Amino acid sequence: MRIGSGSGKKLTLTIEKRLESPGALRFVIPSVSLLAALATGAVFLFLMGVSPFEAYSAMFRAAFGDGYGISETIVKSIPISMAAVAVMLTFTMLIYNIGAEGQIFMGAIASAAVVRYCFVDSAPAMLLMMIAAAGTAGGLWAALAGYLKARWNVNEIISTLMLNYVAIHLMDYFVYGPWRDPASLGFPMTAPFPGVARLPLLFGTRIHMGLFVAVFLALLFFVLIRHTRWGYEIRVIGENPRAAGFAGMNYVRNVILVMFISGAIAGIAGMCEVSGLQGRLQHGFSAGYGYTAIIVAWLSQLHPIAILFVSFLIGALLVGGETLQIVMRLPLSSTLILQGLILFFVLGGEIFKTYRIRFQREDA
């Protein structure tokens, strides 16, 4: 693109592809994008009649200001980071699992089924059984779409998305129907889980053991994807399925396997959420974590360790947003606009990683 200006000497602005992407850009670009988003948001807050500085500091204090804020931010980030690792894995091989939300629900349903039908009075046995059931349920749910993709090339974006609604309705069936707590007087939720089916809490906060699971999974998949033969295979399949085929890599098997593992991770995220935080299965229990995870995975550039940090930041946005309503008396929509601005700028900033703008002076 060329934009001309003036006469005589012409100043042109060129957008051209970078030949190489300096490592420092990985940090500079998102930081500058974030600042640009906050500056735009400041104008908006100013127009709303509040002091941008006060608003931002209130948000910051709520999310990071003390132990409570940090703990709640972490609580929010646990399911998001696990689901993000789940979708990251499929995105790495250019398979688009949009169904983490449904897989989270399947994991939660399976955990509740274990509590209801296979109760044993031992926390380790109970929790391991719940994790195994949740992983299997989420995994099979995703593998179904994976099989359709690998076998008949059914578009996995559509099939995983559709399966989300099926899973959500399936859960509604159980919580409104056979599993409903008789003491709830008809409100759609199961009875509270017994203590042995609850993940232990840490430091007297609502942070639960799911935190360790989330960190462990991020590290595990960092190693698996970057430092193993299998990881190499799925990266090659992602970049060039034909070449991968010529090299003897099994496309069908890997698609189904990766989808299964991805769904299993999301299922375990669902288990951690019901067992660690909610303590029962309830209508509408996931606040769209499976969808937030997709954004997080891209913001992290499919890097498992980056996912942990980005999830933490997204959690902070969610937690800090409420304070904006309480302290600054702003409506919910203004916090949504701020969150939207940040995502827009940070994702939009990505373009500067592969392209650069140059100003040139040319003689007419």
Place this chain on the structure above:
Amino acid sequence: MRKRAVFLALAAVLVVCGAGFAFDAIPADKIKPGFVYIGPVGDGGWTFMHDKGRVEMEKAFPGVASSFVESVPEGPDSLRVMETFIRNGSKVIFATSFGYMDFVQEAAKKHPDVIFLHCSGYKQAANVGTYFGRMYQARYLSGLVAGRMTKKNVIGYVAAHPIPEVIRMINAFTLGVKKVNPKAEVRVVWLFSWFDPGKEKEATKALIDSGADLIAMHADTGAAPQAAEESGVYVIGYNNDMSKFAPTKHLTAPVWDWGMFYKHYIDQITKGTWKTGDIWWGLKEGVVGLAPYGKDVPEDVKKLIETEKTKIISGSWDVFAGPVKDQKGVVKIPQGKTATDAEMLSMNWFVEGVKGDIPK
């Protein structure tokens, strides 16, 4: 009947635990009431009316500065919202949806010096009071209009959750319908949600397609009246006067005046006379009532409503006075008896004339 026994035992325990002493007076500027809302304040219904009540209260008590958080799901997030209010200085929390109940209890245990007021719940504590209105009385009156105005004798009812609150309202409405039109039936469709304008609209259209020529609704927004207006079908709103959503087809609506509660509580709290308990006000106190009638509502129904209203307000008769039969024709409330508050609060059966199931 086991459920009822459980409920009564529960109620007894609550009374014992709840018989606390009055809280010390809190100065107006220290109260900073925090309102937890299930939907956006612009939902045009439930949350809109609570917020109207909040603003009225602020006007009546100029020193009180309140704030709210919108669209808080009935899950663990609600606990964090209450906690955040308290960390920002709130001494009183109004939690305005049923599903916040257990989270209110949890927060109340942690903060014995904060007063929690939970709308439509049944669990109290020394620092947790509950409030709701006898909306079933206004529902009954609106049923009289519906029964008179239906031509095909099929009335559609868009209903949120199959919980006693909603079931009680459907029953009261149907008793009103039957009083003036024994041939009419009330068809129920469940939304399984308080706030879902898309679903509310769809359910309304489905009921109209199945033959209903009048719609009543129990959901948080004006989507059902809108859909009814589009289809040219009469509608009875809920929460507030919903005639702006259905300018030509709106007949009336059972409406809330939450400001009465909020003014009452803040008054007591500033005077130091508040103690825990349950408030269940009705037509008599004016917390519930009917919205202005649409132009098509005939005079004879208006007169009948006045008579019935007077009976209810005087206390000589109430909506659930026997004999009342269930869907199978079994007498649930015998002649000469009236349902007690406990029975109404745990109601999980439909009266004769309702077509629909309560998910078991």
